[in-house]
Amino acid sequence: MANWAGLPQDVLELIARRLAIEDYLSFGRVCTSWRSAAAAAKEAYKAKSKAPWLMTHVGERKAEFFSPSGGRIFQLLASRVQTMSPSGWLLVSNGDRDSLFNPLSGIRIELPTLEKRRHKSGLTAELGLERLRWDSPGIKINKIALSSSPSLSRSYTVMSYSFSSGFAFHKSGEDAWTVVSRPTHLPRFHVHQLIYYNGLFVALDACNRIMTLNERKCRMQLRLVLREDLCGCPYLVECSSSLLVAWTTWNGESITNIRVSKVDLENRTHQEVKSLGNASLFLNAHSSSSFSVEFDAESCLPGIKPNHIYFMDLDDEKKSYNMDDGKVETFNYAISRDNYAVGWLQPDF
Template sequence: MESIYPDWTGLPQDLLAAIFVQLEIPDLFRSGAVCTSWHSAYCIFRRLRLPSPKQSPCLLYASDACGPEAATLYFPSTGATFRITMPDSRLHSLHSLSPIGSGHGWLVVADKISNLHLLNPLTGGHVALPPITTFQFVEGSLDDQGNLVYSFSGKSHEPYSLPAVEARDNMYERAVLSCSPSAGSACIVLLMHMPFRELSFARVGDQSWTRIQAGESTGLQWRNYHSDAAYSTADGLFYVVRSDGSMHTLDLNGPNPVATKIMPGAANNSDDPYKYLVQTPWGDLLQAWRFRDYFEPTESLVVPDNSNYVDPRVELNMTDLRLYKIDVHGQRLVKVDSVGDHSLFLGHNVSMCLPVKDFPGLKPNCAYLTDDFFEFINFYKFNKREVGMWSIAAQTMDSSLGSTSPLRDPWLNWPVPIWITPSLF
């Protein structure tokens, strides 16, 4: 007797390719594992670099539940989770990496000896960035026990040395990409680093980092204290914001970096909120000011038995989020009370503002947040991380991220979870 069920394994490959184009990336991966013929069509789809639909941002995190060689993607638009195996054995696992940026589906991560890499966690794409010893003020050597240490020098601070495994916790603030690293040397990595959140950059393929010096030659101030950056494809410039709210454009297209001041700083704010730059779909550039404060922990800490735990038992939680439209011509910031039917994504990732009509599961007028406070996440590694959805209207945090089902896997305290927009390129 013939089966009454259709034989989906016999679908033509061109039809399967047309279906694959419409799928979210987790569903695309699952489809490639259905059977031999579907896997063959999936391989052709990947080889032809066919486009996939707009992908919803997801939270990438490590957890004990997914094992040491894997990570989990959580999609707040659907509440779904998707386990991935970290594909590059040279970098071991997400548990051993410190993420400091993401964009275009790629992570910027620091490894165990504090060198930076670009990693696509879905495809296994990997690009090694120039080593830490190519910064002008860093030198590497071996101590008496043969361990790698880095020496840091400079006019602005006394020289000091750190073990290689500790340098990344003291060195890297965040990184921003101009485009996908798959574009080769067109991809620029702009890095904010210590001391004083200064700026350096490297193109894919460069052998060393180029420090963007402060002074008359660039227009940047000493002790930069940069908070965030955004790259504009419209004019090919980076936009950078300092902790006082002042802004510069940064042109890295010529032989020498050129900075142009476009916004003065605001009056000193004793609360010192962290400032993000957010490009909106309607053409505005926003500053998002994130206020935080320390609180007594609401849950007990889980600390490994072999840990020499000395961190204070505190939580760093958000208390307010204020949005300002940047009026360059008027040289002022204009208070914004809502992003309407859009969602913000803030953290170590390239800041995003997305229409919920493209991702119906997202909540409008909300900010999806991860922890990114430099000192807290690097030095208080067993303390609870703040990950959640902030209602801009109600000024409240929902730690469930507004999902329709509870999260199955608790994320680890370190490395810190990070937003990515999945990409196969």
């Protein structure tokens, strides 16, 4: 019988880095030498080169995650999923309390109620002054973004957007949210997307305005307004260290075309992108958790093709858009017809 436990450490690390993320976790539980190899490989492990999970709803409150790598289904505890973040964390609600939850690790972090918010503005923010106010109950968080994974860093910031109360952020260790004002002299519009990119929280609203958080002033800062002819439903995505905006356009029944632009926040410009190279995008319409996957020597992306965009169509069918020829095709994940597909999740630590 082969002595798998006695394989060289560098070979075990190479194997670990190529596994689907749930297999990577199982790999580290086999024996002492494999656990050591998994721990050593963790820093170099690329979640972006692994297949995403598909989140589905079964019934009113039950959420499940389907992994294409092994055809397995993971069930979520009985909490209502409010929204998802690109970093693999969910915002879940249990009664009147919201928590961050990582379905991969099982870590849950309770957040302060959004009704308890610190208000800073102008000179008071610069002087470090604040006032604490309790707002009306029942405020719902609709979008979230995280500066870093709470399981990897004790110092992180959660940015949120609520249709009813706007932007706010919460720093780890604090007991309340801090209110964020919208850009001066700009009317308020619905925010489509909120992500963390290159050290900045970035938001895109219904008027094609891209804003970033000025944390010192507790205010959103207008960076640029995208062209008026770029219509459709927009998605903010980080891909290959670039900030992209993808627009889906439809003919009344289904999505027929997707245009992609690369955004330069410093120079306040954007230009159309014709190819994603060795990457693909996954778009989520009802959250800010759109993300990219990258093809490399350690990829584990069964059924997924490079230079494609994966999305849920208007009829909730899972489809892909080929950036090479513009063709739209049905993308089949083997899930039950009784399950309602909600969106894609990129599991991460």
